[in-house]
Structures are given as structure tokens and as C-alpha cells.
Amino acid sequence: MKVNLGQKLSSQLTLTPQLRQAIRLLQMSALEIEQELIQAADENPFLDFDNSPSEDFVDPILEFSHRSSSSKLQRVDAEDMEEFSTLSKEDTLLEFLMHQISTVRANPDVKKILYFLAGCVDEKGYLRESLEELRASLDQLDLSVDLSERDPLFDEALGLLKKLDPPGVGAMNLQECLLLQLENTSDADEHIVQVAGDIVTHCLEELGKNNHDKMKQKVKCKDSALHGAIKLIKSLNPSPGLQYSTDPGQVVTPDVFIKKVNKRWVVVLNPNNQPNVRLRSEYVEAVKDIKNTPENMPFLEKFNEAKVLIRSVKQRGDTILKVAQAIVEKQQGFFEHGDLAMQPLLLKEIAETVSLHESTISRVTNQKYLQSSRGTFSFKYFFGGQISREAGETVSAKAIQTLIKQMIQSESTEKPLSDGDISTLLNNEGYQIARRTIVKYREILRIPPVHSRKKLNQEL
Known part of the structure; x- marks a missing residue:
């Protein structure tokens, strides 16, 4: 060497x-x-x-x-x-719910109750008071109906609350929260969703103890379906409200x-x-x-x-x-x-x-x-990505997000805009932006997907 x-x-x-x-x-x-x-x-x-x-x-x-x-x-x-x-901050769960309720077409008294119920939701997304306590609190609302008509209006408002985003909001307990999310699941096998619902309804205690034999015995399903259902349940959010700001007065x-x-x-x-x-x-x-x-x-x-x-x-x-x-x-x-x-x-x-x-x-x-x-x-708010235009210039991602928000706010309630529609409209204006980018920005803005906005309007 x-x-x-x-x-x-x-x-x-x-x-x-x-x-x-x-x-x-x-x-x-x-x-x-x-x-x-x-x-x-x-x-x-x-x-x-x-x-x-x-x-x-x-x-x-x-x-x-x-x-x-x-x-x-x-x-x-x-x-x-x-x-x-003016302090700028991320939307709280309550603000997000209020924004959705403002787009709901319903009886004015139902909307009053709906706003009231949204205010009763805790930071995790649950209604912690009993239905009796919530109904008793309706006296503070200025409703134009007599006492005999209040319960049906309350039930209608409660049903609307549970259809809002995030899925699972307005539940009274963990079991109901998970079931609401399963009802909103559209991309999973129907049989797996059904087995998952049975597990949540009858086997929450066994699920917590990871007792597969007991769960299989109660819901009567194959091992493959059981494992698929458990995986689906674990993908759900037991505290859907925590993804939103919980400190509006930061x-x-x-x-x-x-x-x-x-x-x-x-x-x-x-x-x-x-x-x-x-x-x-x-x-x-x-x-x-x-x-x-x-x-x-x-x-x-x-x-x-x-x-x-x-x-x-x-x-x-x-x-x-x-x-x-x-x-x-x-x-x-x-x-x-x-x-x-x-x-x-x-x-x-x-x-x-x-x-x-x-x-x-x-x-x-x-x-x-x-x-x-x-x-x-x-x-850090002033830094971010950029989107190209056909003319060669660039615009900030936040400007595009603002355009998306304005388009959705002015959309038809009967036929809301899909992510593809928004992408096409922006491309027609010269913005080179893909549908998946629209999805990303819409999620950042915490705007529900088109099927959720459409379903809510149809049910009203």
C-alpha cells in the first residue's frame, strides 16, 4: 500500500x-x-x-x-x-358548522334549533347533554310554534346536524359517532361496512379487548370479513371535532x-x-x-x-x-x-x-x-406554492383557494360544482390546475365534497 x-x-x-x-x-x-x-x-x-x-x-x-x-x-x-x-385564525369546529348551516334550506325554526345544537357540540364533536336536557333548553329560543310542535322540529334539526361534516359530528356517544361515519362510507365493500356496523353496535367492548373470537361469534362472519371490518373501524375518527381549531381566542x-x-x-x-x-x-x-x-x-x-x-x-x-x-x-x-x-x-x-x-x-x-x-x-402565511397560467405568469396557491371558495359559495344548491367542474372552469380562465389539486385545496378549506353538499340540499 x-x-x-x-x-x-x-x-x-x-x-x-x-x-x-x-x-x-x-x-x-x-x-x-x-x-x-x-x-x-x-x-x-x-x-x-x-x-x-x-x-x-x-x-x-x-x-x-x-x-x-x-x-x-x-x-x-x-x-x-x-x-x-382583527385576529386571523383557523376556523373552529363551531364556525365550520355555522358556515354549513347557513347554506341549509329549512324551516326558520328548524334552523334556529340547528344553530343551537351546533353550539352544544363539544370540541370532540359530541353532544354531551341528554336529549331531554337539550329539549328543555329550547325555551331560550324565540320559536314561532307552540310546545306541541317543538319535538318534531327538534328531531328534524338533530337529524340535519348529524348529516353535516365532519362525519360523526352530533353523536351522543362513541358508538353513534362510528355508526354515523360508517353510513357516510361510500368506497368500501357493502358487506364489510355491514359487518363493521354490527361490531360497533354489539361488540364495542370485545373490540376494545381485541377479542376476535367473541366478535366472530356475535356477528357470525368469516375471518376475512371480520379483519376487513376491524380495519375499516380503525380508520374512523373517534373524535372528529379535534381536527379543527379548539382555541378561537388564541x-x-x-x-x-x-x-x-x-x-x-x-x-x-x-x-x-x-x-x-x-x-x-x-x-x-x-x-x-x-x-x-x-x-x-x-x-x-x-x-x-x-x-x-x-x-x-x-x-x-x-x-x-x-x-x-x-x-x-x-x-x-x-x-x-x-x-x-x-x-x-x-x-x-x-x-x-x-x-x-x-x-x-x-x-x-x-x-x-x-x-x-x-x-x-x-x-409563514405569506409563503406557499404557485399555479401557472397560460400567459406564463404565476399566481399564489392561496389566491386559487380563494377563487375555489368563492365559486362554491355562489354555486347552485340543486347542482353543486364537482371538483372536475371547478378544474374545468379554472382552466377556462387560463389557470393550469388539475382536479387532484382542487381536491387538496378544498380539503384545506374544509369544504365538503360535492356528494355531501348535494345530499344535504336534497334532504332539505
């Missing part, structure tokens, strides 16, 4: 402790960095962290929970903030505000969201007289750690502002006209604009929020 001795020149990136800290702070939320600085100030005598609100800033938005400020930051007038009060802290200046939307840092951390002047003076000896090293190290942390916090604020400015500049149309004017945007584009690495942009957009007259949005 021949051995060669030589030199090789290569470059290697080594993350220093300071760089690691800067990266860690960059991806923290406002609340997380506040907690981090409180702890750091407790452990380091050189640090002074003030998390009290600014005396000259009155914040009219009650959702704000973070109260750090800095007098050196650009100020925001309270009167300018009054219009910024508290988020905007890192920046978006306001209009000279016909352009610009970014302003939230003054009550910038950590006011500094060195304690009395300790800084004391350090000047301390000699660099081994016994003084722990004290001097704390001093250096404090300076590095303050520098990292400032760099974090500068980077957030720089990235937010680049996003807003790219999405001027959105802030002026809404989702239809959303531009396709990739992390790479912002990285090139602000001369930062794409991974840094990813960290900056994590748990960071901007607040505008259109609501409060995560930085």
Missing part, C-alpha cells in the same frame, strides 16, 4: 457559542424570549431586563400579553392602532405592525414587543477596575455573556424587521386587496432579497406575527 503525505485546503463552518445563541433566539416567539431574558437576568448580575409596558404607549388591543418596550424604537400612535383589531403577540404611508404599506416594529434589556451601569463601572486574573475570570465571563446576549437580542429585532419589510414589499397587493392578490412567494426569494441564508429566513418566520388592517397573520 502506498502512503502519500500532502496538504489539503478545505473550509469548515464552526458554530461558536455566540452564533448558536443568536440562532436560538432568532427562532423564539415573543413570549419565549421574554421568559429567556427573565431567567438570564436572574442568573447574570450584569443584565437588567425590564418587561413592564411603556408609560407613553397605550395599547388598545387586549390580546397583547407581552409588555417589553424600548424608547429607542420607532413609536406607534395609539390612534393608528385602533383599526388593527393569544398571539404581533412582532410588527403594517400601516399605510404615502400609498405604500410599510412595517413598524411593535414597541411593546421589543425586549428592553441592558447592562447594569453600576456593575459596568465596577468591571473597569477589575484586573484580568484567574480569580476574577467567572465575574468577567458573566460580563461578556451579558454583552453577547444584548447584541444577539438587537440582531434578532433587526433581522425580524428586515424580513418583514421584504415580505410586505412583495405582498403589497394582498394588504391592499386581500387573498386574491396574494403573490407566490418562496423562502429563497426573501433570502436573496435580504442577503441571508434560507435557513435563517425559516427561523425568522417561525412563531412571528404581523398585524394589519386585514388581521393578524403568521409570517
